[in-house]
Amino acid sequence: MLKWAIIIVAALICVALFMNLWRLIQGPSIQDRILALDTMYINSIALIILYGINVGTGLYFEAALLIAMLGFVSTSALCKYLLRGDLIE
Amino acid sequence: MQHLAILPVLLPLFTGALLLLPPFKDALNRQRTFALLSIAAQLFIAAMLLMTAMQNGTQMYVLGGWQPPFGIVLVADRISTLLVLLCTLLCAGALLYACAGTDKAGQYFHPLFMFQVTGINGAFLTGDIFNLFVFFEVLLIASYALLVHGGGKQKTQAAVHYVILNLIGSSLFLFGLGILYGTLGTLNIADMAVKVRSLDEAEAIVAKAGGLLLLLVFGLKAALLPLHFWLPRTYASASAPVAALFAIMTKVGIYSIFRIHTLIFGAEAHFLADIALPWLWPMAMGTLAIGTLGVFASPTLRLMTANLVIISAGTLLITAALQTERATAAALYYMIHSTLITGALFLIADLISRQRGKAEDRFVKSRAIAQPRLLGFAFIIAALAIIGLPPLSGFVGKVLVMRAAESTAEIIWIWPLILVSSLMVLVALSRAGTTLFWRVTNAPSSEEKAHPFEVAGIALLLVVSPLLVIFGGAVTEYTAEAAHQLHDLTQSVDALLPGGN
Amino acid sequence: MLNDLIWIPLLPLLGTLVPLFASRFSRSACAFLTAALPALALVLVLQLAPQVFDGETIRQSFLWIPEMGLNLAFRLDGLALLFCLLILGIGLLVILYARYYLSEKDSIGKFYAYLILFMFAMVGIVTSDNMIQLWMFWELTSISSFLLISFWGHKSEARKGARMALTVTGAGGLALLAGVLLIGNIVGSFSLNDVLASGDLIRNHASYPVVLVLVLLGAFTKSAQFPFHFWLPHAMAAPTPVSAYLHSATMVKAGIFLMARMYPVLSGTELWFLIVSMTGLATLLLGAYVALFKHDLKGLLAYSTVSHLGLITLLLGMGTELAAVAALFHIINHATFKASLFMAAGIIDHESGSRDMRQLNGLWKYMPYTATLAMVAAAAMAGVPLLNGFLSKEMFFAETLHQDSLGSLSWMVPVFATIGAVFSVAYSLRFIHDVFFNGEPINLPKTPHEPPRYMRVPVEILVGLCLIVGIAPTFFIGDLLYSASAATLQGVVPEYSLAIWHGFNFPLLMSFIALAGGAIVYINRKELFQFQSQFPENDPKLVFEGIIQLIHRQISRLMELTENGSLQRYSYMMLSLAMVMMAGPLLDLNATEGHRPQIPIDAISITGAILLTVGALATVIWNRDRMVALVALSVVGLIVSLIFAKFSAPDLALTQLAVEVVTVILLMLALFFLPQRTPKESTPLRVVRDLVIAAIIGGVIGTICYALMTRPLESISAFFLENSKIGGGGTNVVNVILVDFRGFDTLGEITVLGIAALGIFKLIARMRLYMPASDDAGRPWSKDSHPLMLSVVSQSLLPLALLVSAYIFLRGHNMPGGGFIAGLVTSVAIIQQYIAHGVAWIKSRMKLDYQLMIGSGITIAALTGLGSWAFGRPFLTSWFDHFHLPLVGEFELASAMLFDLGVYLTVVGATMLILANLGKLTTSERPVLKEQN
Amino acid sequence: MEFWLESLVAIVLVIGGVFLLIGSIGLVRLPDIYTRLHGPTKATTLGIAGLLLASSVVSSFAEGSISIHEWLITLFLLITAPVSANMIAKTALHHGLPAIERTKGQELMEQANRQAPPTGMTTSLESDAKDKQP
């Protein structure tokens, strides 16, 4: 049961990632791409958690946590750049 | 005493780190004193280490107590200790010079200098190929930072090229390392030399690609022919003591070729025996040729000296390609000589440049040099030595190199090349010297005088040249023994592994 | 002790130092002191002369550098003795002469030092008993003569002349070196004794022709033989005492000496005869002919020197024993009369201010005494009977008649010899007549008069020698010549007679023809001068300089072509080489795929691969649109860390993630100051070229990667897995490798990071940046520098992030994590504060010394390693133990944690030093500067 | 793990996955940047929450003790997602990205970008707001 759920979810996430990729390539604006990247980060977290459930290990928890943290930093940095040019002013 | 072998790495490392901390931080005079004291101690240690390696045989330092091939070892044999001593000596000269004021031109000169020494000594001493990579990076990043010391457009421009090329080079190094680890499953150089013998043919082919990549990377550092382009401008634009220090960086590449391609891919490497040779031959000779042309075409003394570094690299690579004990011995002698002299020449060029006003070190008419006797004498000594004219060390080195080639088929290429190169260098340097010192306008000479520290630094480097001749017998005996050690696999490989394999 | 042979060269060597100190005294004292040591050496030689005359060869040697075949070895045989006497004897006279010649402006100490150095080199050559040592001194003469010729370095012709001499003789010297080394290789020894005994071995060796040519190149260049003669006349730019010395007894005679030295080894073959005698003959004729047309007194003498050297060479080339004796005899004679003539010319120059024979006329009236001396010497040069020149010339004529190596054309040799002698007489006549008679002087700068008394003494001595040798040869130089001949021939010395009168014979006839012919030629000189003036006069110096400059230009052009300063080309070359080096071996690989079982493919992996591919391609395609490229690059970074996670490398995944974000932030920081867009400038051709090489390298790397992964690997890793817990105290093997097994790498790695930060700090210092006031679309930047939500949330996240980094740090030894990742997380958290609040805000609140952090980080890590010394263990030996405390339970302490702390501090310090300082740059005003693009 | 729990976990998991997908569908389907913002910021957060809940349960069972550290990630996302959305929206406004035509209140976009109070708004609420400002 759980196995199947995992496979289904994995498939869903994969489709979601492809959609992010599509938006990332398609744009049209840089904001769209940043948004796509941000979503990709979150989907990656999902992927890692799913992997953890599947394998039954907690080894990848930190990776997920870090993606959450760093994805935010990355997005806000990209936006700050667009707004002000200077990240650290 | 048991830790002697690691001190040439640790001492500069600690010095560099401590220089960043109070009470040395932001106190240039204290930094100078500490750095000079440290380099003096390093000289002493390097000499001690050399004596130890000579008397008690190869010293192995097993880091963390993890026996090879698992942990990292430092191997202080005759060759590596010799090069460590050479490096320290060169650094002592350059540092003395720098303490006269070059170190004021930007921040962190002394720590960076020490870190660079750390990297170079580490690269010489390590017996582990990944550790070699790490020390390469230490010395490279320090050299990047030192290169821009003093600022200026030329430095920046040269640095862009130097850094980017070396970054690509580092990537290739890692590819090579990956290939070698992926086939041999080990990182200890001696162990690799053993494992390489038992590779099957397919693995050997893959490993060969890795071995050649390493050759390329070392060739980049050594300024081998199509990879040498970065060198002249980089060295010529660096501030003098830095350029002098850089004189040994090409030698790190050459040393690595000697180590890796003699030990791992030497004659006993079964499928991979002597893989470097077909490449090394034409490239080495080309390097010598292009360096010579470069010397001839150089419009400034600094550029000329930089090209002299290429010549010295070419000559050394020829000896590397000869792959004989005798050639290696000759190479070691030549290496000591050419490193110190080119280093000194960079310093001399700087003094000349400063005393000639706007003309700097360009070969044009200018105001007279303020201290023609002092600088002229230094220049002549350096020039004679580097051309290879008696009675200074260059001729011994040249004769040794030529004699090392005398019973090979390549003699018909090597000898003419070396001789013509010597002649062209002679012509170029005599033109350079006569122009710099004698083609003068009536303008009054500048007040700029060499600082005693600067003179001392140059003297320290130059005085080695006659000493190398006077004590040539002892030196060549040492280098011969060192070469023997390198080429004798039972000494340089099996002895370093537990159980002797 | 002074009996040691080594003192003969050693005394002049020490003597070079004397004038440097003595120059502070009066000029006479200086000359006197300078002469002392060479004089002592001369005494030493004379003291040893009887032994040599008895046929003994005195030898002495010391080991020096056996690896290169160089021993300190000296020999004194007849040949060496002869040359020693000439070098030291004439040298002493030149010292005396120069005392008066040099003006007050010239540094006499320096001059004497160079001169004695030169003397030392010459003595070294002739007394060497080791071939390499001989070559060493040989080159030393080139160097010291360079110093002497360029003594007046401020004059262009002195510089050029000196350079030319150095170049030509230096080139010859290098050829000689090759020859010497070859000889050593053939003989197996560089000892002259061994070499001299191996004549047959060498002559029969396959490389004899090469050896011969190389050695002769050395000799010919030094002795100014055609076609290398051109440097010699230009060496006249030197002060006249130098010319007198170099061109009579020393420098140019070195080549002759070499031929005489190697005579037993190299001569006696057809090749020897052909090369040496023909070169000598050509030189003899050319020198004699050209000398006649020289208006410069010293020029005339110089070409005369060339001619006489040709004569000696011709004699040596003939290969007969008597010819060799004649050659030696002429060496002595030429040295004496040429030295005196140069000195006389110097006196004339000194006292009249000119050397131009068109100006100098009728000096007889002004300096009769000097004129007499000069005339006697010139007569000796012309071969007038009762003077020494006559004797050796007679012998020469006789020998030309006795050779038959040219077969039926052998008659040509005496004919040409006579023609040469005719011109020799003619220029000697010109020297006498044009200078001392022939009307009144024209426009001389000074009124000529006799020189100081002692300036004439050397000339008197030499002219006296010409006379007495000419009159009583056997008495004065019989022994010397005999022993020199014996040494040269290394065998039986033939019967020869030094009598003045041999009866009426062909040689005498030839002498008379020469004298008469010379007179006729001189009388009809006007026509000859006219004839000669039709030829354009090439100044060899200019030609030589021109050639050098032409070469220089061509090479410079070539270098500009290759080293054009284009990084793209350099990178391309390196990568091409890498491609060839890697691809080459792969062509031999039959099966890329190995037998290791492969992991089955799954959908997620394909998704990842596609994301990575598209991301990477997007980065490339949009590389000119930099923000988009950055976003695409982030995708690649993300996927790479996911790949690490998937293939069981959690530490790598964490590190990669953190590094990727920091890198992107850095890139954005840089982007602000770089142009927003890359102009399209690569030609399509270049794009294709680059694509091809990139694709091939990528393909090769991929192939190798595949080949590796599909093959089993036996590695040393089992050891780490086994020992990680028991030996290193941690269960995260990767971390234990980093901080323990290979902690030394990590120490290096954090050093790299620290250095990078310092280097970046240097780069930032004094950087002037053009800050754009608007973005690429021309929009002004938003006014909202610190968005409210961002600042508030970032601030609350900071403690959380720090906690997470502490967590990652503490568990690193046993679980994924560690000092490095923790450091990066901390850094990112702080950077986020910078982004949210700005530098000024942070700076006013937080005082962290990042440099201190780097320094202490490296120090802590290194000190941790050093700690093990206290227990007698090697550097970086780790320590760990488990402790038990009530309530807390069991916990572990390890030195590795301290080490990791060092790593952590360095990482934070370095990252922040980079970013925070970069930020500082931009707090200043935002000047709107024009784009220089 | 008991069947019912496993089923529950499976369902939660799938729901999470579906929300993740919906967020991404929104990213693709919605017509302009302002509308696209809604998908990822909400749906994905919930999606992740679903997955984390499942993970928490599964690992609690695997380890025999309650595993709730997964919630930290959710917490993190809850805190940061609005900020990310806000930042992206700010830049979109700053760049003057157009909203689809039928968007109401487009006149506010320019004022929002200037961070000025709305002037064109004539609702009673606005006058309320004005009243509140003395």
Next chain:
Amino acid sequence: MFPAKESRFLPMPFHSLLLFIVWLLLNNTLAFGHILLALFFAWAIPKLVSMLKHGHPTIKKPWLALRYALLVMKDILVANIEVALIVLGPLNKIHPSFIAIPLDIKSDLGVTLFASTISLTPGTVSTEISEDRKWLYVHALHMDDPEQMIKEAKERYEVPLKEILGC
């Protein structure tokens, strides 16, 4: 802005509490050793970062806060389902809209929390806050009645937030 007296020992008590909990969360444990560590970090980190503190929230009504959190969570769920329906449904029927919400809440934290809540809940995203902190610009995915929406948002979220934070 926050005149409440500051303790030098625990400069950020709320954060300290949070950190304490998070540490135990992270380590999934209640072991004594970790509680000690958690206490240490809960004390040390705020001390370390207190210099960067910009103002510290004081939660006047913790229980209300909890209720608020639960409310938001419920709304998030609802919001997601709504958005899901919109996203999956026909797009030509949606009527996006920009609206400006006047703000009564004063503190930066309050504004931020309110804006965040708006973003997390039904169909709205906070896009901008006016410089004077008095207006919150919101983009709504589907909006029939802006005034109703503004009223609801203020009542539902702003009022309790003001109560909780006491401003």
Next chain:
Amino acid sequence: MEGIYAFCVGLLTACGIFLALRGRTFPVVVGLTLLSYGVNLFLFASGRLKLNSAAVLGQSEQYSDPLPQALVLTAIVIGFAMTAFVVILAMRARADLGNDHVDGRLPEVPETPFQRRSGSQ
């Protein structure tokens, strides 16, 4: 799987090299970053790929080769340091030389027919 992995490594390398050969500092830096991703994956793969076997003792039955992982970690850090340096160097070059060409100059673009065609696109 190994095939896909190798493909990715090759692709990253190729993309990195292509960008590293561009004439402006920014693409070059991006290229070097891509290249270092390729390098890291390659070096990692030299220990062979393994699933579910992180080298953390007690967490799985079998373990992947930890050594290349440690090496890659070191390489990542060093690569980061180098990238940081080169990024700032690029800025410095821009500041000193006035443009962002790697040679510090504007190349003279030859007017070739190729060029014109591409320019009109």
